Amino acid sequence: MTVDWPPQFRRSCFILRSFIMIALIVGLGAVSIAADTGPKYARADTDGHYVHWIELYDANSTKINPADANPRPYSSRKTCGRCHDFEKIVHGWHFDAVEQLKSESGRPGQPWVWNDPRTGTILPLSYRGWTGTYNPDAVGISRWSVTKQFGGFLPGGGPGSFATSKSDEASPAEMDKTLASSLSKSPDRETITGSLPVDCMLCHRSGGEYNPEIWSKQIEAENFEYAPTVASGLAVIEGSLSRVRENASETDPDDLPKLTYDMNRFRPDGKVFFDIVRKPHNASCNHCHTNLAAQAIDTQRWAHDDDIHMRAGMSCVDCHRNGLDHEMVRGYPGQNHPQPKLIATLSCQGCHLGGSLNSHDANLAMSDNAWRSMGGRMGAPKPLHRGLPPLHFEKLTCTACHSGPLADMTPVRQLTSQLHHLGVHEQRTGNEAPAIVAPIMLPIRTIASHEDSDKPQALYTPHRMMWPAFWGVMHDGRIDPLEPESVYQLTRKTLKVKKDLSEEIGEVKPALSDRKRILGDDRYKVKEEEWTPAEVDAIDSWIEEQSRFQVDTRIAESLDELQKVLPEGKQAVYVTGGKAYRRSVGEDKKLEIASSAEAGKAIEPTVWPLGHNVRPARMALGASGCVECHSDGSPFFATRIDAVSFLPGKENVSVMAHELQQADMNRLKQWNSLFASRAAFKYFAFGCLGLTTLVVLSGLTNAIGNRLGANRRRSS
């Protein structure tokens, strides 16, 4: 029997049923989400040292047996990732340069610099969009090439995680397709090498047997996957993937690198001891972050001091902290960090002053006084800055006075780990490219175009600087760099350089016939040691002239070669020494310099702010008086920076710091004149003020006396 319910009742039942279903779904969803936010991984949570005796797993999650005939390298993702949230870690600052899923670009840092001395290329690269740098995807450099070039001083991941996934689709945005197709493709051997794994041990090692130099060398040898295993000293390797030909399918497995694990490192149960620290040691950071004065390379290293914080016993990660997400505290005020309150006191200002003196910093300008008063962490002393006008805090960052090499009329040449491969055992002179100099005081946003330098937030900060050099395409008031490897392939016959363009391109040696022409029939066979001064001069001037001619000819011919693959309306240029050289019109192979309007920002130097080494207060800029900066010859404004060029004999750009700062020198000179006799003025002014006070006080006492006298007279 069926009951014929009224339609209204049935509709109500339907609505009720639907409501209950939706509530159930939402409820279950909420429960599952709540369950998901719980701790996923077991943790030790001890301040003590958690001892890591662990099993090793390869990339296929197979436990490694060191006694196997062909054991695979261990995979940090599969080994460390069993107990740590690897997905969360690999999007931290050090690994997220390419995708930038979590990290923001923030204040410009040191770019990756593509350094190819054969073609005279010093190309600043960054995926982060920092001004003055070029995106490797846009230049046409594959992620694999970037990984090989820079991976030795990166902790893995980043470009190495996505070696090819985007390089094909990332058609050079700033280059048209015709041009891109006419150039040979940047090397991409990911199918052979695999991706570059994140190596936790590069940072979290406690010392011991991990060797970061081996990490760098294994990446150079293209043994990406093997690098963590070999650098950890768990195994030795024979062979290199760099010797494997492009077509890997035809490669004999015997040609692949062979690992031999150190059996002594394995316990009978197959576990290995990893000497791991939660807070990386300074040595780990310094493998990639060492900055050294070039003079220190020679004999003066003992005379150079460490950062004052290091001398006080601190470590890098005391300030440059991170959580599991590996979002690093970069240490500058205003960093856009997921947890701004937690990092508020981890900048110079936050730690030493306990808050923001300037309201320019949105993150620090908090009304929460509790946070403002939290300076002095780790025993940071509070600087008094006695007598320093507060205006300085609106014009300068802390680092302007306290960090980097002391300002000098000629900035100091510097070497850095990433750009000069410090930490790799090789001979150095200190003059290796790229030529980086510091300190140059520039408003923090004065990058290449000076676009925001007039804003109040643009604080003077010490910068490192280098002059880019590259082969490119000039069009519409700009220059786009060409892919460096393609440039090498196209120009190697015309440049005729084996190793170093700057050394070889102008190299001229007079042949016997030339000597005969210069020295005459009688003297041309005489040994060089027996030449007269006049003959030496004659030979030298000939060499100079020929060298200049050779440089012009070879560069012009190389530009011709590049021009052949360029579409109509685009011109090949070579940028170096702050100038863009192009082929002159006509048959004679001469070079001419493109105007600044034609070349645009490409010829400007690349700069990035520096933070270390911090000097003690007594060595701060201005510690000896105002005139350290407020004088006409102050290095702050008058430092001269000479561009470094790959082309010998060419006149390079030379700029003064105030030109880059776009400072009003007329006003500065007037200002400086006020400081010329400041001490005498103080005596004079205090004298005047003292006399004035006496006059006014005597008037006051007189007035009071008269008033009292008048009152007395009135009452009597």
Place this chain on the structure above:
Amino acid sequence: MNFIARLMEKGLQFDNVIVCTGIAVAVGILLHAVYAAFSSQRKSRIRGSWIARLVYLVFATLVVALTATSFGSILTAGVMEHWALLAHIAIAGAFVFVLLVFSIAWSPLKLSNANVDGQVSADTIGNAWWLSRWSLWCVLWASLVVAGSMLVAMLPIFDTIGMHEITMIHRYAGLVLAGSLMVNLYAFAAQRLGWR
């Protein structure tokens, strides 16, 4: 001093203070001028010596220039920097010396009815309108604070917070000086016109 700092922190913008003070002084002067012009009061016309008047003119010019370079800059550009700051500091050097001359020429001794040198008779200033005398006192004391605060700041005595507070004292004293001088100028003008 901390009170002022807290006040500034809570949003009391100095540019608003400048505008309000300027309006208050101007309105006060205007109201009195209207009242005096239409009232039948006609009193003695005050005249100082020409030296005293010249010193007053120089002093007033300097104060106007200092006001323009400081408050004018703050009101127009939001901050005091570049040429305005440079000019302000250069003029301030002259101000310290002129202040001494001004304090002697317009000596409070004369304000206090004591006829000291006979150049300016006690009748002319000592018996002047109370507004003239009191505003002149304000000008002198504010000038001392204005100059003193910045001179002390040139010595390595105060730390950063102290420097901030001394800067604030300098600003407010400067505002009092500018306002007092406006009133003083009006008071003397009123007496010259015989309104008082």
